[in-house]
Amino acid sequence: MKTINLISMFFATAAIAQSGGVGINTSTPDPSAILHIENFKGIPATATATISGGAVTGISITNGGSGYTSAPTVNFYGGGSIVNGGTKARATAIVSGGVVTGVTLNNGGTGYTSIPTVAVSGGNKGLLFPSLNITNLSSTTTPVASPANGLIGYNGGTNTNNNALHFFNSTTNQWQSTIDAEDTPKVAYLDFTGSLSILDNAVAGANSLLVVNPPAISGVSNIMGFKVVLNTLSGGYSLILPQGNYLVEVNLNLNSPQEIPAGQGGTAPLTGSTYYLMGYFIDFYSDAFNNTTSVFTPGINSRKEVPIVSKVNTNHLATWSYYYSVPPNANSNIIGGLRLRLGRMQNSTFYDLVNVIPAGSYIKISKL
Structure with missing residues (x-):
């Protein structure tokens, strides 16, 4: 009889899990979770949010x-489809005497079209996996005899293997370390789109906006808070990044067609050659961006030059690396807005049009 009851309970739970909202130690499970484990025994706090300009601007505690x-x-x-180009708001609760007395808004997020629901998830416990001493990843006897496929444990022993969660893979007959999210590289990739022809009859020192077409952001980009925004002050698009340090790598596939007529601005091949010095620079402007008001404040620029020797009508690749630092600010909504301009380097011997070819042109951003 007990077996029948247990089976009935299992199928009842499984049926509910398919529609979400299963809770352990909580009478109000998170509707977005299939299984919500809670170990909080008190009275949950409640709060409401206010939004303006697509961002959360305030949080009021109601209980x-x-x-x-x-x-x-x-x-x-909730609050709209913020996953499509927007960012989720972040906040931290303040507790005194067992009561939530305040909530600090760390980041208002972007892209909200309606007021989101504020969920204060109480809980002073986590999910604790068994601590194992996995000295040999290929062992099926120690620390667990005949481990089941998918068995999860934490390697907390003193050995040379990662101190991280491991699971047993019966296909390879080995323990495998799971990915440590903190150690996962945080990167963003942007591919150039559309045609761009600039620096027509431009002398050395002349420059033009580089990111004038909305770039295609790769799906593997995982820098939290990163986005691309149309810059209403300067035109073109700026790369928006939260406070932190980054390595920005710009790779351009360029091509300069034959001049018509020849000799524009003093253009001449290198002596005794059919090659030209087609040198370029990029001005990296470290603007500030208010993530709440979407207002840009112009900043200083840093110029990086790259000499390129090539023939006309021949693709030539140019690469720049720039260390970009977004300093801390008392207002967490003041973050970085990187703006790029491409220009002609001093002492170049070619002064006419250059085409930025989308295929092969991209920007890679690595968070350091």
């Missing part, structure tokens, strides 16, 4: 709750 022994997690749900 401070009780029984908190540590700061709960504050999450925002």
Whole structure:
């Protein structure tokens, strides 16, 4: 009889799980979760948000709750399709005497079209996996005899393997370390789109906006808060990045067609050659961007030059590397807006049109 009850319970739980909203130790499971585990026994706090300009601008506590022994997690749900080009708001709860007394808005996010729901997730416990001493990844006897496929444990022992979660893979008959999210490289890739022809009859020192077409952002980009925004002050598009340090690599596939007529601006091949010095520079402008008001504040620029020797009507690749630092600010909504301009380097011997070819032209950003 007990077996029948257990089976009935299993199928009942499985049926509910398919529609979401299954909770353990919570009477109000998070509707976006299939399984919500809660170990909080007090009265949950509640709060409401206000938005302006697509960002969360304030949070009001409607009930401070009780029984908190540590700061709960504050999450925002709904509010429109912010995943499509927007960013989720972030906030931190303040606890005093077991009660939530305030919420600090760390980042208002972007892209909200309606007021999101504020969820204060109480809980002073986490999910604890068994601590194992996995000295030999190929062992099927120690520390677990005949481990099941998919068994998960934390390698907490003193050995040369990663101190991280491991799972047993019966296909390879080995323990495998899971990915440590903190160690996963944070990168963003942008491919150039559309045609761009600039620097027509331009002398050395002349420059023009580089990112004038909306770039295509790769799906593998995982820098939180990164986006591309139309710069209403300067024109073109700026690369928006949160506070931190970055390596920006610009790779351009360029081509300069034959001049018509020849000799524009003193253009002449190198002595005794059919090659020209087609030198270029990029001015990297470190502007400030208010993530709440979407207002840019112009900043200083840093110039990086690259000499290129090539023939006309021949593709030539140019690469720049730039260390970009977005300094901390008391207002977390003041972040970085990187603007790029391509120009002709001093002492070049070619002064006519250059085409930026989308195929092979891209920008890579690595968070350091």
